[in-house]
Amino acid sequence: MNAHLTARTLMWCLHALVVGLLVLVVVRAVQPGSVHPALITVLAAVFAGCYFAGAVLLQRRDVTGRHYGWLVLLCLCWTALLVVTPDALYLAFPLYFLQLHLLPAWPAIGAVVLTAAAAVVSFTAHNGGFTLAAALGPALGAAVAIAVTLGYRTLHRENQRRQRLIDELTATRVELASVEHAAGVAAERERLAREIHDTLAQGFSSIQLLLRAAQRLDATDAAGAGETAVSAASSGSGLSVADIAAKRGEYLELARQSAADNLAEARRLVAALAPPVLSTSTLPDALNRLCDNSTGHDGLAATMRQDGAAAPVPTAYDVALLRVAQSAVGNVLQHAGASRLELTLRYRPDRMELVVSDNGVGFDAGAVTSNPAPADPEHGGFGLRAMTSRLRELGGTLAVQSNPGSGTTLRAWLPLPPVAPTDAPAQAAPTAAPTAPNHSAPNHTAPNHTAPNRAAPNSAAPNSAAPKHAAPEGMSP
Numbered sequence: 001m002n003a004h005l006t007a008r009t010l011m012w013c014l015h016a017l018v019v020g021l022l023v024l025v026v027v028r029a030v031q032p033g034s035v036h037p038a039l040i041t042v043l044a045a046v047f048a049g050c051y052f053a054g055a056v057l058l059q060r061r062d063v064t065g066r067h068y069g070w071l072v073l074l075c076l077c078w079t080a081l082l083v084v085t086p087d088a089l090y091l092a093f094p095l096y097f098l099q100l101h102l103l104p105a106w107p108a109i110g111a112v113v114l115t116a117a118a119a120v121v122s123f124t125a126h127n128g129g130f131t132l133a134a135a136l137g138p139a140l141g142a143a144v145a146i147a148v149t150l151g152y153r154t155l156h157r158e159n160q161r162r163q164r165l166i167d168e169l170t171a172t173r174v175e176l177a178s179v180e181h182a183a184g185v186a187a188e189r190e191r192l193a194r195e196i197h198d199t200l201a202q203g204f205s206s207i208q209l210l211l212r213a214a215q216r217l218d219a220t221d222a223a224g225a226g227e228t229a230v231s232a233a234s235s236g237s238g239l240s241v242a243d244i245a246a247k248r249g250e251y252l253e254l255a256r257q258s259a260a261d262n263l264a265e266a267r268r269l270v271a272a273l274a275p276p277v278l279s280t281s282t283l284p285d286a287l288n289r290l291c292d293n294s295t296g297h298d299g300l301a302a303t304m305r306q307d308g309a310a311a312p313v314p315t316a317y318d319v320a321l322l323r324v325a326q327s328a329v330g331n332v333l334q335h336a337g338a339s340r341l342e343l344t345l346r347y348r349p350d351r352m353e354l355v356v357s358d359n360g361v362g363f364d365a366g367a368v369t370s371n372p373a374p375a376d377p378e379h380g381g382f383g384l385r386a387m388t389s390r391l392r393e394l395g396g397t398l399a400v401q402s403n404p405g406s407g408t409t410l411r412a413w414l415p416l417p418p419v420a421p422t423d424a425p426a427q428a429a430p431t432a433a434p435t436a437p438n439h440s441a442p443n444h445t446a447p448n449h450t451a452p453n454r455a456a457p458n459s460a461a462p463n464s465a466a467p468k469h470a471a472p473e474g475m476s477p
Contacts, residue, residue, distance in 0.1 A: 010152075014094055015055065021090045022048050028087050036084055043081040047091070050077050067102050074098070075115070082118065086126035089119035092138055096145035109146060116142040195269060203262035210255040217248045270315050283318040284310060287325055287343050294329050294341065301340050302329070308347030317414055320390050321345070321354045324398070324412045327383045328356040336360025336408065354412040365402040387412065 022044050029040035054070035078095060081088040092115050099111040119138040124130045281289070284306050291302035325343060332341055338360030346353040387410075388398045395415050402408035 018094045025087045047077040082122040092119045093141045100149040112142045199265045207255045210251045214248045214251040304343040324387045332358045352414045357409040359407045362402045362406045365400045
């Protein structure tokens, strides 16, 4: 862009130079005592007409045969003017630049040399003899024109090389950002996998071993006879029924405590993935804070309205709608030029809706949403694609209604998952252990002793409460 403007500036300077030199030739021709003033004026007018008629061709970047023909015609007009008056040699200087601009390198230099020679010959013929001063002027002008043109071409090539380098660096930076993003996603997945393996997976394994140990004690209790002692032939433990019941209660208490610890660990992982604003407040509070922070930007008045009672939903739903709201409000602040912004959060039994409307300049929503090409940060579309992708992952949709000059309304819709009854799992849990298959084979005795040892740190403060009542307490949200 800068190189193109520089070329146009130089061309306008060349036009001004030609006009000035033609005026000088005509003024000297009409002086008293000059020869053929009328003819000189006519030839100067013809030269000017030929030059400016062909100036339109110079606006085209590609040089064709018409450019060469125009240059030859212009040189013939100048030669005719040169025959009549020696003052025409002043026009040799702009002709140098035209020849160097339109012709290839070596032919251009040859044409400049011939033009300088013609000027020297004309001046010598009109003055009746050759002098060094007559040859020095056209020669120096030709040398300056060649040096300036070659320098300009060198700078132009350097500018193009730097532009290509900038384009390559920009493309490399975009590619590097993409690679770094992919590496960051992979690293985060690996970190989450390690966290889940080292916490939740190990805790579930411990719970499974404790419940299996309790099941084996149930089987031993069922095989016993009376309150005396368990037969050594059936279990080899030599425990009484009361000891078996106490041991079973200890195992169930350890399993309950491990389940509570894993529930707290799962909540910690979820809280680490959620936006910080949602860790201490609800989604409506976060949207209200977003409106408060946006109010006052370029005279914008932002309000938030809640329709329906807030219901407990998965954290991913709150995160998705908050991100959509943040992106939409950011677009309004940057592009809409609006004075009013309204956020509406609706809670329905089967869905959640977020509506963001403004009275800004609007845009052609159909052209943006229907364009399959990658998003261009300069022309928009990336934010809408990101919102749509985020909602689609949860089964939701995004609708945008906007036209230039009529504001914008954005609707985000998320279907809520069915709410499972909370009492059914709590009552079904005690019956799960008796219905599990009996794995009381001798090869399971090793886990029986390992499970209590792995879960022991979780039972620093044992509680004698019944496991049936403790399990729902650990599962409470």
